[in-house]
Amino acid sequence: MPTEEKLELPQHLLDFIEQWRNKQGNLIMILHKTQEHYGYIPRAAAIELAKILDVPLAKVYGVITFYHFFKLVKPGRNIISVCMGTACYIKGAGDLMAECETLLGCGVNCTTDDEEFSLQGVRCVGCCGLAPLITVGNEVYGKLSADKLPEILAKYRSK
Amino acid sequence: MAVKNFVLVCGGTACESTKGDEIFKALLKSATKHGIKDDVQIIKTGCFGFCEKGPIVKVLPEEEFYVEVTPEDAEDIIAETVVKGRTVERLAYKDASTKGSVSSEKIKFYQKQYRVVLRNCGLINPEDINEYIARDGYLALEKCLTGELTPDSVIEHLKVSGLRGRGGAGFPTWLKWNFSKNVTADQKYVVCNADEGDPGAYMDRSTCEGDPHSIIEAMAIAGFTCGADTGYIYIRAEYPLAIERLNIAIEQAKEAGLLGDNILGSDFSFNLEIRLGAGAFVCGEETALLASIEGKRGMPIPKPPFPAVKGLWGKPSIINNVETFANIPVILTKGGAWFKSIGTAGSPGTKVFALTGQIENSGLVEVPMGTTLRDIVFDIGGGIKNGRKFKAVQTGGPSGGVITEQFLDTPIDFDTLTSIGSMMGSGGMIVMSEDDCIVDVTKFYLEFCVEESCGKCSPCRIGTKKMHEILEKITSGKGEMDDIQKLKDIGKAMKTASLCGLGQTAANPVLSTLKYFEDEYLEHIQDGKCRAGSCKDLMQYKVVTEKCIGCTVCARKCPVNCIEGERKAPHFIVQEKCVKCGACYEACKFDAITIS
Numbered sequence: 031m032p033t034e035e036k037l038e039l040p041q042h043l044l045d046f047i048e049q050w051r052n053k054q055g056n057l058i059m060i061l062h063k064t065q066e067h068y069g070y071i072p073r074a075a076a077i078e079l080a081k082i083l084d085v086p087l088a089k090v091y092g093v094i095t096f097y098h099f100f101k102l103v104k105p106g107r108n109i110i111s112v113c114m115g116t117a118c119y120i121k122g123a124g125d126l127m128a129e130c131e132t133l134l135g136c137g138v139n140c141t142t143d144d145e146e147f148s149l150q151g152v153r154c155v156g157c158c159g160l161a162p163l164i165t166v167g168n169e170v171y172g173k174l175s176a177d178k179l180p181e182i183l184a185k186y187r188s189k
Numbered sequence: 190m191a192v193k194n195f196v197l198v199c200g201g202t203a204c205e206s207t208k209g210d211e212i213f214k215a216l217l218k219s220a221t222k223h224g225i226k227d228d229v230q231i232i233k234t235g236c237f238g239f240c241e242k243g244p245i246v247k248v249l250p251e252e253e254f255y256v257e258v259t260p261e262d263a264e265d266i267i268a269e270t271v272v273k274g275r276t277v278e279r280l281a282y283k284d285a286s287t288k289g290s291v292s293s294e295k296i297k298f299y300q301k302q303y304r305v306v307l308r309n310c311g312l313i314n315p316e317d318i319n320e321y322i323a324r325d326g327y328l329a330l331e332k333c334l335t336g337e338l339t340p341d342s343v344i345e346h347l348k349v350s351g352l353r354g355r356g357g358a359g360f361p362t363w364l365k366w367n368f369s370k371n372v373t374a375d376q377k378y379v380v381c382n383a384d385e386g387d388p389g390a391y392m393d394r395s396t397c398e399g400d401p402h403s404i405i406e407a408m409a410i411a412g413f414t415c416g417a418d419t420g421y422i423y424i425r426a427e428y429p430l431a432i433e434r435l436n437i438a439i440e441q442a443k444e445a446g447l448l449g450d451n452i453l454g455s456d457f458s459f460n461l462e463i464r465l466g467a468g469a470f471v472c473g474e475e476t477a478l479l480a481s482i483e484g485k486r487g488m489p490i491p492k493p494p495f496p497a498v499k500g501l502w503g504k505p506s507i508i509n510n511v512e513t514f515a516n517i518p519v520i521l522t523k524g525g526a527w528f529k530s531i532g533t534a535g536s537p538g539t540k541v542f543a544l545t546g547q548i549e550n551s552g553l554v555e556v557p558m559g560t561t562l563r564d565i566v567f568d569i570g571g572g573i574k575n576g577r578k579f580k581a582v583q584t585g586g587p588s589g590g591v592i593t594e595q596f597l598d599t600p601i602d603f604d605t606l607t608s609i610g611s612m613m614g615s616g617g618m619i620v621m622s623e624d625d626c627i628v629d630v631t632k633f634y635l636e637f638c639v640e641e642s643c644g645k646c647s648p649c650r651i652g653t654k655k656m657h658e659i660l661e662k663i664t665s666g667k668g669e670m671d672d673i674q675k676l677k678d679i680g681k682a683m684k685t686a687s688l689c690g691l692g693q694t695a696a697n698p699v700l701s702t703l704k705y706f707e708d709e710y711l712e713h714i715q716d717g718k719c720r721a722g723s724c725k726d727l728m729q730y731k732v733v734t735e736k737c738i739g740c741t742v743c744a745r746k747c748p749v750n751c752i753e754g755e756r757k758a759p760h761f762i763v764q765e766k767c768v769k770c771g772a773c774y775e776a777c778k779f780d781a782i783t784i785s
């Protein structure tokens with residue numbers, strides 16, 4: 031697997047680590063930055079971080095796996111997040127999720143075979159007034175119904 | 190030349206995500222085009238609270254309130270309203286009952302609201318410290334540093350005000366600050382809890398986005414009062430806009446000498462840093478939150494010692510919720526007695542609620558404590574969507590419970606909500622109608638708790654799982670009568686034996702719905718019926734004999750061949766085999782198939 035290879039962290043990430051090195055409790059902030067760069071936390075990057083910060087790899091993984099936000103596998107190019115917060119749930123988020131699964135042909139927390147889309151459920155993005163909604167990247171699509179989904183997904187599908 | 194008009198564009202997350210920024214730019218462009226750039230000030234503000242009708246644009250002094258605006262509407266707003274002083278009818282908010290356009294001060298949604306926490310949201314540009322200062326911002330901090338207020342008098346004001354923590358538990362803020370103040374330590378901390386884990390609530394998000402300086406000012410005052418020189422804002426990573434606005438605000442405050450070393454030339458120093466959460470609900474619990482700031486797995490630890498005495502890195506730490514902090518600067522400028530005059534005796538002040546669910550006007554509302562649910566749901570919220578019947582309101586999120594029709598006229602505050610088996614929580618208010626299945630919604634909360642239990646203690650880890658399994662059983666029509674007792678027993682055990690608030694309260698949604706809606710549980714178990722029609726497994730497809738002409742279309746469509754009957758004779762469905770795919774329902778041209 032390519033992710034097992036040794037990996038060189040990009041300079042801006044190294045700079046960020048340097049900046050945070052002496053601050054207490056820096057690990058989570060550094061993991062955020064790492065995920066921002068790679069889209070997930072590659073194993074090789076986790077190994078590298080453990081080395082640079084001089085903490086056991088087990089501790090790094092202990093933290094990564096505790097928090098839902100951190101991903102261990104590379105996501106697809108577009109991340110479809112269906113809000114499964116209470117406000118959205120009441121307004122039919124379950125149907126949106128089911129329709130996304132059907133349209134994409136992949137289950138929740140999975141990535142399509144062509145690596146075009148990943149599907150995930152999230153807990154409230156704070157736009158409950160627009161419930162039910164999905165987000166794709168930074169775009170929010172609110173007051174949705176399942177029949178609008180094909181059109182939205184088509185926008186992101188590369189031809 | 191003096192500015193003639195103000196155009197306020199909502200820059201809250203909901204509106205921003207529906208082109209708020211493009212509208213803002215289009216307005217600027219139109220104003221330039223009409224040569225009135227200097228007569229009008231176009232400001233991007235925080236959330237107006239009326240997110241459902243967003244994006245919102247408000248024009249002052251005309252008080253025009255435009256809803257669902259698009260970038261293409263910008264030209265008309267400038268050309269008509271700003272230049273000619275006319276209302277753009279198609280954009281104006283229409284009253285649901287009279288259908289007429291109404292200006293902002295007459296909108297029912299706002300009439301019973303009273304804005305203390307959200308005093309600046311939707312009014313000022315959160316990215317400009319001067320606008321905050323112009324509205325008495327940083328005045329309270331200045332009073333502290335010039336000696337007009339001392340640590341003791343700050344505590345006294347808070348005590349008189351009766352302010353209770355808005356993060357859920359309602360603990361008196363002055364007491365917490367006083368504990369921390371009276372401990373001697375070489376280092377103390379101030380922490381703001383902006384984790385807002387309750388799914389379906391976004392009060393704190395809107396406050397951080399719309400008025401970030403109020404939180405910064407309050408944290409500095411907390412530092413001054415207790416002798417802390419460092420503060421942390423712990424905020425969910427899922428709130429990028431709030432994080433950005435807080436970062437901008439911190440930078441501006443530093444530049445203005447209101448944060449950092451020797452603030453305003455005094456010997457008081459206070460530094461503030463943002464730390465990001467990473468999607469764990471339990472990290473809203475204060476001891477778990479502190480563990481997370483320390484860079485560890487966010488697991489709670491037993492209390493006492495309380496964080497005010499032994500908190501972050503073992504040092505005394507004040508932790509307050511965003512909304513609690515946002516109240517503090519006004520309390521200190523207007524006085525504790527002023528605050529105490531709002532709300533109820535036991536819970537002074539206001540509360541911000543995120544009103545969502547089956548409600549006509551979904552949004553953020555701030556009302557004095559003691560307002561009735563009827564006022565919130567029917568007057569402010571405009572009643573239930575599509576004229577459906579009210580069933581209940583869920584408050585307190587995964588730790589709370591339901592409020593039923595019989596309590597619509599109960600004045601809500603911390604104590605009344607607890608006494609009717611729910612709780613204030615952080616302020617999520619989910620309105621449910623007859624179309625929502627109580628058991629299904631309860632199952633939703635339990636599923637949430639199963640996922641979010643940190644697993645440290647077994648009553649919570651196993652209890653939530655067991656309860657969820659039972660609810661799953663009930664909603665799929667396999668429930669048994671003794672399941673109800675089992676739910677109650679597990680709930681009781683979790684309440685007494687769990688380590689932290691998550692486990693102690695996770696059973697609340699079940700216990701509270703069992704108390705008020707036991708009949709619905711029983712219907713699921715005994716009659717295999719879900720009256721709201723949400724539990725798919727309990728739905729039955731049936732052929733209406735009178736309507737069926739025996740065309741056989743349904744039988745041919747059925748994937749499991751469970752529809753029987755002779756040609757030209759009424760068909761029937763063998764329920765045991767039906768997989769509820771709905772194909773027959775879709776296929777029948779004579780409406781002869783019903784769902785019940």
Ligand SMILES: Cc1cc2nc3c(=O)[nH]c(=O)nc-3n(C[C@H](O)[C@H](O)[C@H](O)COP(=O)(O)O)c2cc1C
Nearest residue numbers: 354355356382385386473474475509510513690691
């Ligand atoms: C499981 C759990 C989740 C919590 N989540 C939050 C939260 O998201 N935001 C918050 O302010 N308080 C939350 N709290 C309450 C905090 O532990 C703490 O009481 C609060 O931040 C104190 O601030 P206050 O006194 O200003 O309310 C949570 C508590 C528990 C047990």
Ligand code: SF4
Nearest residue numbers: 644645646649689692
């Ligand atoms: S009650 Fe639940 S969330 Fe709290 S410490 Fe125990 S297992 Fe963790």
Ligand code: SF4
Nearest residue numbers: 747767768770771773
């Ligand atoms: S709902 Fe589906 S499985 Fe059931 S009878 Fe109709 S077609 Fe057959």
Ligand code: FES
Nearest residue numbers: 113115118154158
């Ligand atoms: S519940 Fe979906 S945005 Fe809040």
Ligand code: FES
Nearest residue numbers: 199201204236240
């Ligand atoms: S985000 Fe615009 S009104 Fe709430």
